[in-house]
Amino acid sequence: MDYSEVARSIVKAVGGKQNIRSLTHCVTRLRFYLKDEQKASDTAVKDIDGVLGVNHQSGQYQIIIGNGVGTYYDNIMALGGIQAANADTTSDAAEDETKGHTNLFDTFANFISSCMSPLIPALIGGGMMKVIVILLPLIHVLSTNSQTYKILAIFGDAPFYFLPVMLAFTAANYFKVSQILAVVIAGIMIHPDFLAMVNAAKPVHFIGIPVTLFNYSSSVIPILMVVWAMKYIEKGLKRVIPNSIKSIALPLLEIFIMGFLALIVIGPIGSFAGKGLSAAILFIQSKVGWLAMSLMAAFMPLIVMTGMHWAFAPIFLAASVATPDSLILPAMLAANVAQGAASLAVAIRTKNEKTRQVAGAASISALLAGVTEPSLYGVTLKYRRPLYASMIAGGITGLFMGIVHLKAFAFAVPSFVALPQFMSNGQTQNFMFALIALVMSFVMSFVLTLVLGWDDGPETTSVPKQKSNLATNEPALALADDTGSNGTVTESETDSDTVSSGVRTTKRIYSPVQGELITMASIPDDTFAKGMLGKGCGIIPEDNHFYAPFDGTVETVFPTKHAIGLKSKTGIELLIHIGLDTVDLKGKPFTAHVSQGDHVKQGQLLMDADLKAIKAAGYDITTPLVVTNSKDFVEVTTSDKTQVSTQDPVLYII
Structure with a gap:
């Protein structure tokens, strides 16, 4: 992943540098203070690689990333021109407070969160x-x-x-x-x-x-x-x-x-x-400790979703200076384990490879590190029923913990690794209760998730690379009909355009050039990024030669030769726009090898573009691929690959 490119995409999606007052981050999320949140596009942000979700809270525009948030933050700050929220002349949130731009609760929550997050x-x-x-003396490694x-x-x-x-x-x-x-x-x-x-x-x-x-x-x-x-x-x-x-x-x-x-x-x-x-x-x-604990454990995922769990931290710290914590940390134990177990159930049972990867990583994060945002935004909240399962499990476990008065003796994010925080000399029973609570939450959440189920789409498998026949000048498989009775993507050995009645058919569009594949939202141009012309993707080319991505007809070669319109034999209309705003170059860096009306085969040379000359003239070489008749299809999705050649599919049309 090119984090610098992702950083530019995030900044663009939140309205550009000029819309950013300051930026900070906590354990799992970027926290922007924006001048105008209306200029930020939630949809564009969510489409960016690595982003799990977006949250508007207490004057902050929060982008949920997960454990790798520090890398994203560093790359955004490396772009320059963005102020860190913990610097002297940063956030105007306090000024907004005095001007009445936020309500009293948001002002308080923003203050606590801003002070606590760093x-x-x-x-x-x-x-x-x-x-x-706590642990070392108990296992007789060190003497007190x-x-x-x-x-x-x-x-x-x-x-x-x-x-x-x-x-x-x-x-x-x-x-x-x-x-x-x-x-x-x-x-x-x-x-x-x-x-x-x-x-x-x-x-x-x-x-x-x-x-x-x-x-x-x-x-x-x-x-x-x-x-x-x-x-x-x-x-x-x-x-x-x-x-x-x-x-x-x-x-x-x-x-x-x-x-x-x-x-x-x-x-x-x-x-x-x-x-x-x-x-x-x-x-x-x-x-009513049993009730308080049960409610706190059940609704902890929703508290995390709003980002208020760390804003509450100083309050509970203040309340537990003199005594062990018997509310927030035990509740987080039940909630964190339940989230991890629900994600693990999804990872084990799902037939969707991408979902399995996301859920597997999220379960490890929640169970071992106590960080639940990847699980919450990547799995449970996304599929709803796993969230309900984890909340039910957390609530029931919280009821048990409230009855036995479970206590935490150290302030650490509850997880499998941090379980010794429930140990204390002379209170071995407390640790046994913690173990019981952990098992209860895990088992109930895991089983309930399997029972309630979820819908994460059809089974998917890795798509094999296209068999290239370019050396013999024979047409390569361009738009295979990937037909399955349940809508799954399968490999076809024909280029038939026949679509069976009542069955989904998936078409592939191959990359016209070798380079880096990016999402449509990452294209630094609103016309393309917001899908105004249709859905698709972008490629940052690494080669001057552009080839036909499928068998079809050349519908248009623009007079300035910066763009070509194609139509496949199966009706897909594709615009290949080489560079951004390159119409102003009036065709100088481009050499066209086809004309309007020509029939082309996948892999046939369409255009040469002098990328060095384009960049030297100050233009971005990012090349959007736009399915201009996207509305005619059920879905247009982008490949998960980041580096592609002309033998790799970049778009799937259903």
Whole structure:
């Protein structure tokens, strides 16, 4: 796959660089902040290779990719002219908030998601390290008294202990205030000397005002509230401080004022809010924990679908600082395993080779890594009934987990690999409950998926390469009638144009030139990309010679020779447009070898094009192949290949 080309296609599909305010990404999706989402084409984006789906959420245009999202992000940023969402002068989302462009919930969700998304790799890495620290003593590899164990524990604890510092940085980016000063304020809140005062539990006063003693390490809500207030304090200070002393006075006053507010006013309010949230969650779990867990596990795929699972993460982190998590992480265990099992069932039972490949990879991602977007967008949501099966399995498993009060002792994305997060000294029963929940969710989802079934289209097999007779100048098989009683694609050894009644017939169009095959949506021209002229594909040619893709008639040779119209013996009308906007070259780089009305055989030379001259003149050599009478057929699909020769089918016409 040419990721640079895919990156250009994505940028074009979302409205071009000029429509992109900024871009960031999380574990599985690209998160665009667009100036106008109406300019983005969901259909065009979904047609791009590697894209699993699109979601509009909280002011973000989210493109779901899966585990390889980092590669897509890097290639998009390499195009230049696009701002990263975590840079100083990025996202105008906070400005939109003040202007009332989004509702209150979207504003809150956007803020939390923007601050939390960049932290996810650190939290996942730290969480998995904590899982290892739990596991090693249990299997008698390390003693809890060893220095190695203690250092590994530091590795795992660091991302969580310094969570206020990291959140200070990302929140400062969001609100466009000084990141360094925000980090300093977070440092004040978790300074060792201040924590020593907290641990001493003796009254503390600052300029005569009593200080409420809280341990802010690993906290979430207090620092977010502090940086939100900092936005207004910093703006006010910039207005009143004379420019002549601003470089000295601004940081001095900002540290003093924000430090005072953090320890005396805002920090305590945030801590009380976190404790209140924790108490509310614990109350719900103590009264109707079985119901809360069941609902959370059942609807987790829908939460993931909206991208809100990471936006909720800091809330549940705040609620579970002092106690193990007995809601979100157990619910994710049931949901993640159910998604993986449903995808595995589809992979095993399907007769569609492409579906098997997608579902197989998605099941591995969900079961081993806990990343369910590939499963959700590539399989379960796509075929609906596997999604219902996984939600039912998750809900029933959640009911069991709620009854037994399953707890997670480390923050890691639940999966087979991260299962030790449910281990704890003295609570072996908890781990057994986790194993039971895993098996329940897997078995129920797998069986229910097979029982409910799905419809992923007819059986497909790899299409053999065309048998070339070009050396003997005999006509090669061009448009074989691939007829099957159930609409399947099979290989035919004749070039008959007969179509049996009531049976689907598949025709092949071969590549007219050697090169790279791309989807129609990837063609950098709206007329072709949006299918205005018909369905088809594009080829980036690597050879100057263009050949007939089937047996037929030359309907048109344009006077400028940049395009040829053909009609097959079976009625397919095909436009071969060599390059984009090459009509302006007035025929100079082209040499036609056929004329209007000529009958041609597949493999016969149609046109020579000087690709170097075309590129030197500043034109794109991408060559669209358009079935201009697409509406006359049931479907026009593109081959999965990326590199093609004149012996490879590129389009299938049903």
